[in-house]
Amino acid sequence: MKDYKIIRVWKILVFFLVGTVSLPAQEKIQDLETKRVKLEQEIRENLQTIEKLKKSNKSISQEIYLLEKNIRNRKKMLEAINQELALMDRQIVIISNQINKTEQDLNHQRREYERLIIEFQRNYKQYDLLQFILSAESFNQAFLRFHYYKQYKDYLRQEIERIRQTNNKLVSQMTEINEAKKQRTNIIDRQQKEIAKLNSDKEQKNKAMARAKEQERELRKDVERKRKSLQLISEAIKKIIEEEAALAAKRAKESAKKEGKTVSPKSTYETLYSPADIQLSGEFKSARGSLPWPVEKGVISESFGEHPHPVLKGIRVKNNGLTISTEKGARVKAVFGGIVSKIMRISTENQVVILRHGQYLTVYSELVEIMVKEGQQVKAGEVLGYLSTNDDPTNVHFEVWNQKTPEDPIIWLKR
Numbered sequence: 001m002k003d004y005k006i007i008r009v010w011k012i013l014v015f016f017l018v019g020t021v022s023l024p025a026q027e028k029i030q031d032l033e034t035k036r037v038k039l040e041q042e043i044r045e046n047l048q049t050i051e052k053l054k055k056s057n058k059s060i061s062q063e064i065y066l067l068e069k070n071i072r073n074r075k076k077m078l079e080a081i082n083q084e085l086a087l088m089d090r091q092i093v094i095i096s097n098q099i100n101k102t103e104q105d106l107n108h109q110r111r112e113y114e115r116l117i118i119e120f121q122r123n124y125k126q127y128d129l130l131q132f133i134l135s136a137e138s139f140n141q142a143f144l145r146f147h148y149y150k151q152y153k154d155y156l157r158q159e160i161e162r163i164r165q166t167n168n169k170l171v172s173q174m175t176e177i178n179e180a181k182k183q184r185t186n187i188i189d190r191q192q193k194e195i196a197k198l199n200s201d202k203e204q205k206n207k208a209m210a211r212a213k214e215q216e217r218e219l220r221k222d223v224e225r226k227r228k229s230l231q232l233i234s235e236a237i238k239k240i241i242e243e244e245a246a247l248a249a250k251r252a253k254e255s256a257k258k259e260g261k262t263v264s265p266k267s268t269y270e271t272l273y274s275p276a277d278i279q280l281s282g283e284f285k286s287a288r289g290s291l292p293w294p295v296e297k298g299v300i301s302e303s304f305g306e307h308p309h310p311v312l313k314g315i316r317v318k319n320n321g322l323t324i325s326t327e328k329g330a331r332v333k334a335v336f337g338g339i340v341s342k343i344m345r346i347s348t349e350n351q352v353v354i355l356r357h358g359q360y361l362t363v364y365s366e367l368v369e370i371m372v373k374e375g376q377q378v379k380a381g382e383v384l385g386y387l388s389t390n391d392d393p394t395n396v397h398f399e400v401w402n403q404k405t406p407e408d409p410i411i412w413l414k415r
Contacts (some may be wrong), residue, residue, distance in 0.1 A: 006336060028083075032087075033084070039076055046066045048298075049062075050063055053325075055308060060311065061310055062301040062302065062395075064205060066299065067204055067205040067208060069203065070201050071293065074198040078191065081194060084187055095173060102166060102169055103106065109166055113160070113163060150400060200385050209311065216311070216312065219312055227255060228346075230318060233320070233352060233399070234406075236342055236344055236352075237404065240361065241404055264382070277359070280358035284338075285360070292380070292381065299325050300325075302319055303322065306319075319400050320363075321363060321399030322397070324395065324396050324399050325393040328387065328388060333383055334380055335362055335380065336380050338355040340354070340355060340373060341356040343373070350365060361399075361401040363395070364384055364397075364398060365397040367385035367396070368387060368389075369385050370384070371383050372385070400412050
């Protein structure tokens, strides 16, 4: 028998163990899960406040606002769930295709191994190893026969190992697709529950709207009360700015007179800031998006800006800040260090503290007890006053002003 009949083409099988779920897909699913958990937390907090509002019968407008907010969050949640479901369906298809490929590879490897065994038996069965080597025509041929025989045996062992690895890969993929299908079932179950909760929230809103129609007179009075409060605070802030500007201008003129200089009539309030004010303004500006909340916990029950009244048709309400519903008797704290520029009493149940932070001001209203005085220097986190202990929940109204312009506090507060 000729040696070239024994030697066959050597094959190199490249074996890639690739994870069936890509890293970007995993990260996307994790991001959606994080978003879902965050929305669930916000919905739970809103529901707790809604229940308190129902019991106290204090503000049907805030109750409807929070119900609408929950409806929006439920829709966002369903959107996230649908995206998660689409990703999972995609992964199931990918895993299924990989299983088919692995099964094909495994079948091919088994057939190849069977062929090699048959060929090995056909070529070597008539000889034992020693006879096969000793029958060589030369020492060199005997050495080659022994070497080729050893290589062939090694290759068979490698084929067995490849088959084992491919089979393990197939088992792993089958486990993975079963887990993915299980997760898909759980996602669909969550989807159905969220749809039911969304419908329930819509029904609650309709009931609240029906109750609100019976309170239209009180709601109109509340709108007028808030409008007057908003006007008083706006006027107070403008007055603070004007007084500060006049005082700064006076100081600048006196300083210039001593130095034999003149102040340009075009000098603006910004150019007349003291170095300390400029530094404080910069520090406050740098804290944008990281300011602590004025109360330890709470939910936003009315957002910034002008928007339609949730109940009264044709009525638009303006909010220069945020209304935060919180627990009764809550402590109201300064969100940043500054000076108490103004303390106002709009009513017995509504006292206002205005802090100045250079060119910026923060406003805290709806306080029933004040713990600071005008002109006092306060630190971040210092208690400015307390909210009512009669109502649960109770509200604090919080504003941020850049000179004479109100800004949305949500972009300033830490989320």
